[in-house]
Amino acid sequence: xxxxxxxxxxxxxxxxxxxxxxxxxxxxxxxxxxxxxxxxxxxxxxxxxxxxxxxxxxxxxxxxxxxxxxxxxxxxxxxxxxxxxxxxxxxxxxxxxxxxxxxxxxxxxxxxxxxxxxxxxxxxxxxxxxxxxxxxxxxxxxxxxxxxxxxxxxxxxxxxxxxxxxxxxxxxxxxxxxxxxxxxxxxx
Amino acid sequence: xxxxxxxxxxxxxxxxxxxxxxxxxxxxxxxxxxxxxxxxxxxxxxxxxxxxxxxxxxxxxxxxxxxxxxxxxxxxxxxxxxxxxxxxxxxxxxxxxxxxxxxxxxxxxxxxxxxxxxxxxxxxxxxxxxxxxxxxxxxxxxxxxxxxxxxxxxxxxxxxxxxxxxxx
Numbered sequence: 001x002x003x004x005x006x007x008x009x010x011x012x013x014x015x016x017x018x019x020x021x022x023x024x025x026x027x028x029x030x031x032x033x034x035x036x037x038x039x040x041x042x043x044x045x046x047x048x049x050x051x052x053x054x055x056x057x058x059x060x061x062x063x064x065x066x067x068x069x070x071x072x073x074x075x076x077x078x079x080x081x082x083x084x085x086x087x088x089x090x091x092x093x094x095x096x097x098x099x100x101x102x103x104x105x106x107x108x109x110x111x112x113x114x115x116x117x118x119x120x121x122x123x124x125x126x127x128x129x130x131x132x133x134x135x136x137x138x139x140x141x142x143x144x145x146x147x148x149x150x151x152x153x154x155x156x157x158x159x160x161x162x163x164x165x166x167x168x169x170x171x172x173x174x175x176x177x178x179x180x181x182x183x184x185x186x187x188x
Numbered sequence: 189x190x191x192x193x194x195x196x197x198x199x200x201x202x203x204x205x206x207x208x209x210x211x212x213x214x215x216x217x218x219x220x221x222x223x224x225x226x227x228x229x230x231x232x233x234x235x236x237x238x239x240x241x242x243x244x245x246x247x248x249x250x251x252x253x254x255x256x257x258x259x260x261x262x263x264x265x266x267x268x269x270x271x272x273x274x275x276x277x278x279x280x281x282x283x284x285x286x287x288x289x290x291x292x293x294x295x296x297x298x299x300x301x302x303x304x305x306x307x308x309x310x311x312x313x314x315x316x317x318x319x320x321x322x323x324x325x326x327x328x329x330x331x332x333x334x335x336x337x338x339x340x341x342x343x344x345x346x347x348x349x350x351x352x353x354x355x356x
Binding site: 185 | 230234257281324329
């Protein structure tokens with residue numbers, strides 16, 4: 001993140017998850033707005049029927065994690081929504097992500113246990129840092145197909161071709177298709 | 189000739205429709221030189237439009253020949269006054285960043301082939317077909333002339349941070 005902690009600000013990571021319904025984002029942002037929190041970074045997604053949110057929020061000190069937890073407890077009571085709050089340390093607020101070339105890796109094939117583990121272990125062992133990942137089960141119930149798409153930063157000295165070669169043996173072993181392509185943003 | 193400071197959003201000039209150039213005078217020629225110098229000073233930069241250096245005129249410069257995406261397919265340094273896209277076709281998504289929107293990137297869908305017409309600094313009207321990365325760069329820079337940023341064109345929620353070197 002291009003964000004550095006100001007000494008007068010307390011930062012928190014909040015995760016919200018619950019059965020999808022209209023108004024989850026509004027309810028969450030209402031709690032934060034009324035408390036005077038600033039949403040610095042956030043991401044929301046649907047997984048199955050669950051709506052999940054991750055937010056990084058800031059508030060001028062003094063401000064306690066307990067206050068956030070209490071307000072969310074009041075707001076989510078009886079809604080089936082879960083909220084979890086974590087206070088962030090300096091190095092989490094001023095996080096510097098991986099520096100290498102970004103690539104997108106697609107893996108897909110007949111569903112079987114272990115696809116995510118085998119692919120991500122292979123990458124981790126070579127110092128490849130995953131920055132985003134999602135998976136989906138598609139196809140017919142009788143013939144399910146597993147799709148894994150991940151974005152990763154390659155370490156210094158590892159090319160897209162190297163990453164492709166690295167995963168080549170997994171293609172045969174897991175009977176899946178794997179493709180790797182460069183997606184480093186273009187500066188215009 | 190000078191390397192100019194890049195204007196960043198929310199400077200309102202970036203959201204204005206730029207005025208067409210009426211006459212290619214010394215001011216316009218100096219502007220083009222400044223744009224080229226500024227582009228060359230930005231590591232990895234392949235184009236700069238006049239509003240990005242604070243001038244609301246329909247002028248931009250592009251050169252993708254040194255970029256890995258464009259080195260095989262380009263028309264070299266393009267100095268474009270009053271550029272127009274005559275025709276376009278195809279579509280591809282590329283993750284773009286912009287010097288005027290630092291530290292943020294987004295997936296943008298652009299035409300992959302276009303026919304371009306513009307006036308060169310010597311007054312000659314030039315028309316040619318561009319494709320691939322050069323076509324993407326042309327569309328990105330021409331968007332600046334109409335007050336559009338890549339943020340207005342994001343095609344998916346997939347965005348990211350893109351740490352840049354100092355452009356100055």
